[in-house]
Amino acid sequence: MSSTVTCPYCSAETSSEYNFCTACELQIKCIDPNCNKMLIAGKAKCFGCGQAIAVTTNQPSSQLNKYVRDVKQNGENYEEHIELSVTDHAVSELAPFIGAEMMPRPSQKLHDPLSQKSSTIATQKTVSTNEIFTESQELPQLPANAADEVEDTQTGNDERSPYFEVDGEFLIATVKDFKGKTRADQQRYFILLYAAAYHRYFKKPVPSKEHFKTAAQKASVLDPTNFPKYLNQLTRKYLSQIGSGYKLNHDGEKEVKHIIVLMEDENVDAGFEYWTRSPSSGTKRPRLSNDDKNKVKEWAIEDVNMGELKVRDIKKARDYAMVSLWIIIHKLEKAKTVSCSQAYLFFKEKFETISVTSQAFRLAMSNSKNTNYFRPSGTQYFLTPEGERKVESWVAGEPLESGNDTEDETGN
The missing domain is CATH 1.10.10.10 (Winged helix-like DNA-binding domain superfamily/Winged helix DNA-binding domain)
Structure with missing residues (x-):
């Protein structure tokens, strides 16, 4: 079973629970809940159900990247202006030339060689991709002093990187x-x-x-x-x-x-x-035995009526954990308390996809902000009455709260 799909437009990997690519943001799956088939790039309809597709017919355009080098100095220094308009592929090919200028950094003055006399040179040219890649594959020539500076940035003498x-x-x-x-x-x-x-x-x-x-x-x-x-x-x-x-x-x-x-x-x-975060204490987290894993997988096979709750709408680690405990303890009545590892494995086995990590599960259940939903019992947990009522309200049709997982993961 796979938890990701490949976007037919940009080839990026996107979670299979999404209908739109997280990279190019185009629709990649039919939004008809009875269909939900993958779309074909550039086609105006879903070939699964025939529904017309409006947003996926236009693929993202390939925009040119503009590279601008603007150097200004007074007195004996150079004044220079170079512009290059290139595609993403051309940026890759020109990396040895413009790579040193890709990462933003504070400006630095040019230093004239001692042997050079006072002069002011102004160069201004806009170069298209076609102009750059001639038969000889030669790059536009820069003033000698400017070329020296590009060489310095690529040999490790440049100390201007902000990172x-x-x-x-x-x-x-x-x-x-x-x-x-x-x-x-x-x-x-x-x-x-x-x-x-x-x-x-x-x-x-x-x-x-x-x-x-x-x-x-x-x-x-x-x-x-x-x-x-x-x-x-x-x-x-x-x-x-x-x-x-x-x-x-x-x-x-x-x-x-x-x-x-x-x-x-x-x-x-x-x-x-x-x-x-405080350093790890060095103690190992308890791992599930093979018998425990098999037991949880057996629980996941059993049918559960989820009412109006759509699992794909769950985004927060806290909510994943609450639903997992609710099913195991209150619906299936398989245990009185559940460990974080059991809760995470059960949800993953039952619904095949989950957008948070097991660490996020653990932090959500132990987070002091969530004590109104979870209660610890040794190394295991159970839902408070408020936590149980919360999940049952989702099953009855109340929408889940929107929020950011980082609160659950940081424990802040």
Whole structure:
């Protein structure tokens, strides 16, 4: 069973519970609840039920990326203006030339060589994609001093990156928040930004997966248990392996641009504050035995009348956990109390899809803000009368509250 589907327009992976792609935001599934078939890119109707589709007939346009280099100086310095309009693919091909300018940073003055006399040079040209890729594949020529500066940024002499600085063979993060809404996203964004910056500074791929892990540890963003999993996911989608090293592929470069937009947007809320969490006590979480897992899977087979409650509408870890406990304890009467692991496994087995992690489940059930819904009994939990009434109101047709999972995950 699969929990994701591939968008027919942009090929991004999207949760199978959604009717619209989370990347390009186009409709990918028929919204008729009796059909819900995958749509075919560019077609004006659903080939499952024949319903006309209005929003999926227009694929997202391929917009040009404008690269602008504007250098102004007084006295003996140069004044320069260069503009390049290129597609996403062209950005990838031109990375050795414009890669040093992709990441935003404070401006820095140009320094004239001592041997050069006082002069002022103004260059202004708008270059289209067709003009850039001539038969000789030659790039537009820049003044010598400007070319020297581009070379400096790619050999590791550039100290203007707002996110990293060189420390021996590693890069050290100069920021803590990478705008990821969960601890997992914080680590994923760190990995991609690190790969981009490393290639920019050292002009070579990140040497190994162990290098990524050590760099994340230096940045205090490392989750030793799950970091290898996040890195493997990114390797399959956004990183290319060259020899024993790793560098961004075309999709990875596009994703880094998206992350940088988040990083630089003052209106985007801060990410998950992993640095405020207390260190792990070192105790292992109790794991379900094979017998316990089989028992939970047997519970999940039994039919349950969910009334008006649509499972696909659940978004918050707290609400997932409440519904899971309600079914096990009050509808199926299989137990008086349930552990976090049992509750999570049951919901996943029963409904096949869930948009939060088992860690989010655990934090939601132990969150002090949710004590009016959950009661602990040792390492297990049961619903309070208020929690039971809340779920029954959803079953009766009352809509679920909208909210953000991060409250459940952070425990704040």
